[in-house]
Amino acid sequence: xxxSEVSTDDKKFLKLAVNLAxxxxxxxxxxxxxxxIITYEDIIIGRGNTQIGGRPHAEVMAIKQASExxxxxxxxxxxxxxxxxxxxxxxxxxxxxxxxxxIVNFGANRVIYLATDPDxxxxxxxxxxxxxxxxxxxxxxxxxxENSDILKGYLKQKKIGLPYITLKIGSTMNGKIATKNxxxxxxxxxxxxxxxxxxxxxxxxxxxxxxxxxVDNPRLNLRDQFEEIENKPIFILDTNLELSGFQSLSIFxxxxxxxxxxxxxxxxxxxxxxxxxxxxxxxxxxxxxVQDSLNLQEILKIVSRVGVNRLLVEGGAKVWTSxxxxxxxDEIVMFTGNKIMNDSAxxxxxDFLPIDTQLGDFPNLTLTSLLKWKDNIEAKWIANx
Amino acid sequence: xxxSEVSTDDKKFLKLAVNLAxxxxxxxxxxxxxxxIITYEDIIIGRGNTQIGGRPHAEVMAIKQASExxxxxxxxxxxxxxxxxxxxxxxxxxxxxxxxxxIVNFGANRVIYLATDPDxxxxxxxxxxxxxxxxxxxxxxxxxxENSDILKGYLKQKKIGLPYITLKIGSTMNGKIATKNxxxxxxxxxxxxxxxxxxxxxxxxxxxxxxxxxVDNPRLNLRDQFEEIENKPIFILDTNLELSGFQSLSIFxxxxxxxxxxxxxxxxxxxxxxxxxxxxxxxxxxxxxVQDSLNLQEILKIVSRVGVNRLLVEGGAKVWTSxxxxxxxDEIVMFTGNKIMNDSAxxxxxDFLPIDTQLGDFPNLTLTSLLKWKDNIEAKWIANx
Numbered sequence: 070x071x072x073s074e075v076s077t078d079d080k081k082f083l084k085l086a087v088n089l090a091x092x093x094x095x096x097x098x099x100x101x102x103x104x105x106i107i108t109y110e111d112i113i114i115g116r117g118n119t120q121i122g123g124r125p126h127a128e129v130m131a132i133k134q135a136s137e138x139x140x141x142x143x144x145x146x147x148x149x150x151x152x153x154x155x156x157x158x159x160x161x162x163x164x165x166x167x168x169x170x171x172i173v174n175f176g177a178n179r180v181i182y183l184a185t186d187p188d189x190x191x192x193x194x195x196x197x198x199x200x201x202x203x204x205x206x207x208x209x210x211x212x213x214x215e216n217s218d219i220l221k222g223y224l225k226q227k228k229i230g231l232p233y234i235t236l237k238i239g240s241t242m243n244g245k246i247a248t249k250n251x252x253x254x255x256x257x258x259x260x261x262x263x264x265x266x267x268x269x270x271x272x273x274x275x276x277x278x279x280x281x282x283x284v285d286n287p288r289l290n291l292r293d294q295f296e297e298i299e300n301k302p303i304f305i306l307d308t309n310l311e312l313s314g315f316q317s318l319s320i321f322x323x324x325x326x327x328x329x330x331x332x333x334x335x336x337x338x339x340x341x342x343x344x345x346x347x348x349x350x351x352x353x354x355x356x357x358x359v360q361d362s363l364n365l366q367e368i369l370k371i372v373s374r375v376g377v378n379r380l381l382v383e384g385g386a387k388v389w390t391s392x393x394x395x396x397x398x399d400e401i402v403m404f405t406g407n408k409i410m411n412d413s414a415x416x417x418x419x420d421f422l423p424i425d426t427q428l429g430d431f432p433n434l435t436l437t438s439l440l441k442w443k444d445n446i447e448a449k450w451i452a453n454x
Numbered sequence: 455x456x457x458s459e460v461s462t463d464d465k466k467f468l469k470l471a472v473n474l475a476x477x478x479x480x481x482x483x484x485x486x487x488x489x490x491i492i493t494y495e496d497i498i499i500g501r502g503n504t505q506i507g508g509r510p511h512a513e514v515m516a517i518k519q520a521s522e523x524x525x526x527x528x529x530x531x532x533x534x535x536x537x538x539x540x541x542x543x544x545x546x547x548x549x550x551x552x553x554x555x556x557i558v559n560f561g562a563n564r565v566i567y568l569a570t571d572p573d574x575x576x577x578x579x580x581x582x583x584x585x586x587x588x589x590x591x592x593x594x595x596x597x598x599x600e601n602s603d604i605l606k607g608y609l610k611q612k613k614i615g616l617p618y619i620t621l622k623i624g625s626t627m628n629g630k631i632a633t634k635n636x637x638x639x640x641x642x643x644x645x646x647x648x649x650x651x652x653x654x655x656x657x658x659x660x661x662x663x664x665x666x667x668x669v670d671n672p673r674l675n676l677r678d679q680f681e682e683i684e685n686k687p688i689f690i691l692d693t694n695l696e697l698s699g700f701q702s703l704s705i706f707x708x709x710x711x712x713x714x715x716x717x718x719x720x721x722x723x724x725x726x727x728x729x730x731x732x733x734x735x736x737x738x739x740x741x742x743x744v745q746d747s748l749n750l751q752e753i754l755k756i757v758s759r760v761g762v763n764r765l766l767v768e769g770g771a772k773v774w775t776s777x778x779x780x781x782x783x784d785e786i787v788m789f790t791g792n793k794i795m796n797d798s799a800x801x802x803x804x805d806f807l808p809i810d811t812q813l814g815d816f817p818n819l820t821l822t823s824l825l826k827w828k829d830n831i832e833a834k835w836i837a838n839x
Contacts, residue, residue, distance in 0.1 A: 240628075241816070242629075242786075242788060242819070242833075242835065243625075243629040243801065243802055243803050244627070244629030244630075244801075245629075248811065248812065248813050248816075249809055249810065250810060250812070254813070256813070393794065401627075403627060405833075407818050407819045407820065407821055407835065408813075408816050408817065408818055409778065409803060409819070411804075411805040411806065411809065411811065411816075412803055412804050412805050413805050416628065416629075416797045418628050418794060418797055419796075419797050420796040420797050421794075421796060422796055424634055424796065424798060425635060426633065426634075427633065427635070427637060428633050428638070428641070428793075431626070431793045431794060431796075432794055433792050433829075434627070434792045434793070434794070434829070435792065435829055436792055436826060436828070436830070436831065439824065439831060441821060441824040443821070444818070444820055444821040445821070446821065446824060446831070448627075450792065
């Protein structure tokens with residue numbers, strides 16, 4: 070557990086494991102995206118990361134590769150094998166043996182991992198299982214920022230049962246998201262719009278308000294270099310189920326029941342459902358009202374139930390404001406275009422605190438990254454908890 | 455005039471001249487901040503830049519240093535002397551000989567400068583004067599961006615009789631500059647506030663609206679590492695001369711007649727002026743009204759008459775909006791703090807175009823610099839002409 074147990078070489082291999090884990094962020098479903106490196110006398114003999122959909126796990130991939138390496142085949146009995154993983158290996162058996170058991174069977178001298186898996190079925194049990202087999206286990210506790218960024222959705226979901234929430238906003242330099250007439254194409258440039266594709270690829274689900282769907286008619290799909298990736302589940306907040314009158318919108322074109330979820334306060338009669346083709350193509354979920362909005366906590370429970378660990382909230386102003394108001398957000402990725410608009414154009418946020426709130430009582434964020442894309446800005450702001 | 459006449463060594467020395475010119479930006483009064491390097495057989499024997507207040511000029515400083523250099527003293531008759539300057543040397547004599555004549559007297563082989571001086575009394579005449587004395591003259595036309603940034607106030611003033619105008623804004627990440635109650639201290643962090651001191655040091659005058667003076671009670675002075683620098687002339691827009699009722703504000707504490715200019719539409723009777731101590735301490739200037747604002751062109755003529763080539767516009771929203779509306783601005787330096795405020799808080803701009811303006815008709819800016827200061831952002835946006 071102490072830092073001195075982690076050598077410079079260990080750090081190097083752990084860094085490589087982090088890089089491997091980075092690759093499949095947003096593509097591993099409910100499972101965390103993990104990276105694994107296996108060395109024999111400081112020579113890498115196996116690399117693995119969690120595969121698309123969540124299985125096989127990183128350790129299994131790395132062990133498979135290492136098993137076929139000539140150095141391993143030749144020196145099968147050696148104890149000079151280290152396994153580097155970004156997360157404690159799982160201890161629970163599903164259709165296949167647990168990763169902890171796989172490592173024991175493979176035979177390692179040391180296992181160094183970056184964080185304990187908070188999943189109740191593991192949470193130290195993976196470590197125990199390997200220690201009982203005589204393997205030395207070390208929780209390195211380094212690369213915390215990089216690894217947390219990869220695991221943030223999984224860790225938050227396991228710890229408090231809520232997804233990690235990113236508000237994605239595209240605004241003018243004075244914070245406007247659309248003209249008075251609703252025009253917003255395009256406030257940010259094509260590079261920023263590609264970055265949005267990256268954000269979509271890295272999340273597990275997209276949440277958006279009914280108004281944005283009607284006004285912007287977005288596809289919310291993955292395109293360009295991301296088009297091979299399966300589209301993410303979409304959650305539309307539609308209090309009064311008005312979208313049933315807009316069935317020709319792009320989002321419903323190729324909708325399958327498990328992809329588009331409409332969250333509404335309106336209870337549907339079975340008759341209505343059976344009579345309309347629309348309700349066979351979308352999934353209707355119910356949430357209660359709190360004042361004049363849908364209950365956000367209920368919404369997030371629905372999102373979690375669908376298996377979303379990382380949620381991208383694409384707007385609009387009313388939706389972002391409700392996340393701001395309730396504090397249910399973790400970060401804001403703000404794309405700033407190079408336009409100035411009238412003040413009476415649509416703002417990115419509405420009022421979210423009482424009118425007489427003092428300066429010191431408005432929330433502070435932490436700026437963790439700032440990028441210039443030609444004449445546009447991408448800034449990542451983390452909520453201070 | 456052609457690029458092939460400028461060697462790699464020439465470029466190196468011109469770059470040094472630009473760096474020298476950079477030093478006194480904002481401190482040279484009506485004169486441009488210029489840099490000069492003199493070499494003898496590619497060895498630097500003299501360096502100079504325009505001195506504080508505008509005189510002596512850079513060339514005179516460099517010649518003085520070169521004249522005392524042992525290499526020059528030893529080889530006085532040589533022709534291997536090059537003079538590198540960021541601007542064509544002046545051709546007009548004032549209290550002292552023109553710089554072009556000084557160079558002729560000093561004796562140079564070649565003079566390489568970056569830009570022609572648009573001043574009517576020079577504008578090619580400096581070159582002519584030196585060429586007639588047998589000196590080879592080259593206008594290098596390189597380092598255009600760096601040098602324009604140094605000379606921009608001087609060049610604009612000489613070319614169209616208006617100062618170069620920078621709007622300096624400090625806002626929250628959603629474009630708000632104060633709470634509903636007028637609180638704005640502090641939206642940006644201490645590093646940004648130091649950067650504002652730098653902006654003040656580099657301008658020749660500060661313009662601000664009456665409301666900002668009353669609400670924020672700013673000193674608008676130079677402090678911290680800039681406190682040795684003389685404070686800049688201040689121009690306050692005060693249509694109805696309401697400030698005469700606020701004589702105890704910080705800005706008037708140490709005001710001298712030539713430092714604080716109040717621009718108003720109200721014509722003062724001589725009696726009023728004689729009776730109030732206030733009017734002996736500030737300078738009152740008159741401008742006519744256009745709709746409900748003071749005529750900006752008239753204001754800028756007053757600012758120019760006082761000798762301001764670079765004007766920093768410190769707000770508030772009404773003032774910035776009038777510059778936006780009329781197009782009388784060259785750049786916006788936007789400091790973004792890490793707060794989010796209610797939408798009903800004060801915005802940095804009001805409406806400046808008709809309500810039904812389409813997206814494409816709102817102005818586009820060019821982002822030339824983006825800096826991260828801890829949790830704050832400094833962005834420089836240039837107006838597209």
